[in-house]
Amino acid sequence: MAMYRDEDVLFPGEGRQGNISNFPAVTRPATPEPEGGKRRKFRTIWISDVHLGTKGCNAEMLIDFLDHTDSETMYLVGDIIDGWRLKKKFYWPPAHNDIVWRIMKRAKRGTRVVYIPGNHDEMFRQFTGLNFGGIEIRRAAFHDTADGRRLMVLHGDEFDAVMLSHRWLAFVGDTLYHFMMGLNRWVNRARTALGLPYWSLSKAAKNKVKNAVEFIGRYEEVVARAAGERGVDGVVCGHIHHAEMRDFEHDGEPVGYYNDGDWVEGCNALVEHFDGTMEILDWPTEIARRTLAVAQDEARAAA
Template identity: 70%
Template structure:
């Protein structure tokens, strides 16, 4: 069953049938996969041209975990309503995620604002995937982390939805420039570099918004009795202490291509996958990305 047809139609995706199909980009049997207790990823934005699906496929083929949290905006329903875009690599990402659940990984999906259509199914399980509005995660060393997408703390998204859509259009223009720049960099064998991430770091208002957002989210987690919080939404990977509450943002797979992971002893780490790929020998570069 086609995932996009299922998303826009009246029926849910048949997870079992989809996971039993075969991907266009074959799953790589990587020797010595990195093993983690927990992985968090968010803001993949499948259904948009900015999604780095091939890089995420490479990530999923190199790592394993007991639990996988999908922390919102996995599928971009906003863009799909405006214009159809769904290449084979986006199906292959979904195939890999569902295959994890089928193989015994606990997969928890927390819909965000771009895939809010799935929020009506919170509390239900489909094909081994738990759909939840938020979750509490206990680390191996005894900390309790609140896991949520984070758009509920974004005043623009909540109070001025029309402005959020305007910002979304401007963001997509910036990402088009980002794709052109990185096509040029690939031609000259240069590593991936995020133009939008660089631009946000240089704009004072953006920096202020991100800082305020992080403080509000951390404060809310503390009020709920959590030791820390894991979120996404703002596409800015971060890991810091805010007034005694640990704030983790797992980033995204549009700009920074990052994931948050928990090691077996409870230690947390942000993985920057473009750097991981760049550090490999040329013979081990992802074939799909080399051909891009």
């Protein structure tokens, strides 16, 4: 009997593509995982759009997330490594190496790790179906939740009209986007000096610009419709750096749309609890809550 992979169903006839260049060797991390401590346990974690290899990546915040969470399954939903930027200028600080090490360690200790490359790390799509260090590389996947729903998981650039029709414009937009992220770093350095929490300049601008809001809305509708046409209960994606959970309808049936956000602007992750409940974690808020709790405990101890 013929065997079919998930990506064959979603992307029939698509060939392998791309080349890997200048990818650094993974060495022992500069900042080891903390010993002991309580981790929040989830059935499934989805993260995407980390953009390792760029200065915009909030590596320290993602390291904190990885050190404080655990799951049975973890999906890396594309743009984990930014091959576009690495081709222009090589940038790979120790913190980016630490992230790769932590993910590989999870796979080694039994977490199922599924890596679905996106458009920025499309050079890894040529290895679809292979397994490296316990990490499965897939073009797309289907995930069954604890409460019996079937979710399609893919990066989402497949539904971006700019990527499909005007790839050159996507590269121009990428350059402008990284300029905005440079401003974002300066803003947050000033906020840190003033004792203020992390805040995303680019995310705030995106939420206020009418065209950006309209694009996000259209994108969500197109992705959800594609999931409905494939007969699944929902879709998990990334790509647009906008964490969201909402329901659409296709042929009278509900279709769940889940976007796990990014680790450049919002610093979000999508998680599935052990009863199948889905939740978006906003990690800057989690860190602020934890910091406040520690300060309150110290104040009570000193009283």
